Amino acid sequence: MGMKRVRADGPTGRPADEERVLTAVVADPTGRIFDLPGYAAVGMAGAALTPLTSGQSIGLPFGSELLYLPDRKPVLFNVESGRLEVLEENPHEPGESVYPVAAFNSPGHVITRVSAYRERRRPQPLPLFCFGAVGWHRGRFRSAAVRVDFEPRQDLRRMPLPAVRAGVKALRRRMPDNRLRLHLESCALHYGCPAGKNFFLGRYEAPLPTAVACNARCRGCLSLQQNSGVSCTQERIAFTPSPEEIAAVALFHIGRVKRAVVSFGQGCEGEPLTAARVIEPAIRLIRSRTGRGTINLNTNAGMPDVLGRLCAAGLDSVRVSMNSVRRECYEAYFRPRGYGFPDVLRSIDTALSRGKFVSINYLNSPGFTDTEEEAAALLAFLRRHPIHMIQWRNLNYDPIRYWRAMGAAAPLSAPMGMEVLIDLIRREFPGLKFGYFNPPKEKWHKKRFTVHG
Ligand code: SF4
Structure with a gap:
């Protein structure tokens, strides 16, 4: 047998x-x-x-x-x-x-x-x-x-296709020439992207993809793979929308959604800090019209000075993606070009010092994230950089190849279990929020979310 x-x-x-x-x-x-x-x-x-x-x-x-x-x-x-x-x-x-x-x-x-x-x-x-x-x-x-998050933000049961299509039609009439609106149509209808659907349904968080380029080469990049034998799950945006196009989409969403979030840095684009020349004036345009809504940036945070400019322009929150807080492991996965992990830390400190809400988009892989070395490094990182939230995310990458690459970069011992790690962090940092989605500013000061098994 x-x-x-x-x-x-x-x-x-x-x-x-x-x-x-x-x-x-x-x-x-x-x-x-x-x-x-x-x-x-x-x-x-x-x-x-x-x-x-x-x-x-x-x-x-x-x-x-x-x-x-x-x-x-x-x-x-x-x-x-x-x-x-x-x-x-x-x-x-x-x-x-x-x-x-x-x-x-x-x-x-x-x-x-x-x-x-x-x-x-x-x-x-x-x-x-x-x-x-x-x-x-x-x-x-x-x-x-x-x-780790109980909000039904991306619950497919609440996204009926006829309602999405009706939203698409209405927005076509409202902003016929807006190329960003057109791009989001394809995200919602062709790729079934829940964030794109939410924009047309007028709920939660609207995506604002802008960046055609990136300064990293993540092994698991969803929008660009070169000679890896892996196909992308999303098509990267092929143009840079103007500040006016971005502001029109964001203002429309903020205008009709209670506790709206609008977010730069999506799966269908590169690194938004490389598109700061349009994002910075877009943020200023939005903020010249309204103080409502949460303007968020999902980023690899490799350009601290640029991030500082966006903070000054009126950005509200920043979510920094990382698979590890150990430099060797971070760099073995992100393979940054022209920056290093110390720049990411400098960005986090910059945003914190300017009073922004800072999360990490913590890309987890059981067997790596829950090893003793990774847990100790995360505890030390949280003590030095008092961020507000961990978004516990899954790393979408071949697990055996990932463990091999991480094991070659740094020592790894036996895992303690993801549940044990999450409990440990919760006990050590009772004020730290846990979740999965970018919270609107109205929820920043709510009691932390609970994790249930
Ligand atoms: S930072 Fe984002 S866009 Fe850039 S390589 Fe990594 S996953 Fe891709």
């Missing part, structure tokens, strides 16, 4: 009696997903492999997708033997290859374990998603994730 036993390198063994293991789910070569009685799902965090239990998982959130991983074999827990096995084929249908299945959870959830797998020979790199562990229990899928 096509299976091989593997050594469990982490905190594994039989789960405690009171914890029910989740039945494994796998896919056949056609992509059909099914459960595999007699086997339990296994979560992977670096080298650590753990059978997944009901206590370590939540019901698969609405809007999540199940993905199957080609060129890979699932690692599962044989309930009878109590051993971990790598399955080549379906033990109940000899000769039929099986593939691992993972969950791409809906926004607001951060994964705690990756679906466990081993690579077959010469595998293609995985596409730009995250691959959370998933199993089957009492008639439903369960996912190894925690919910």
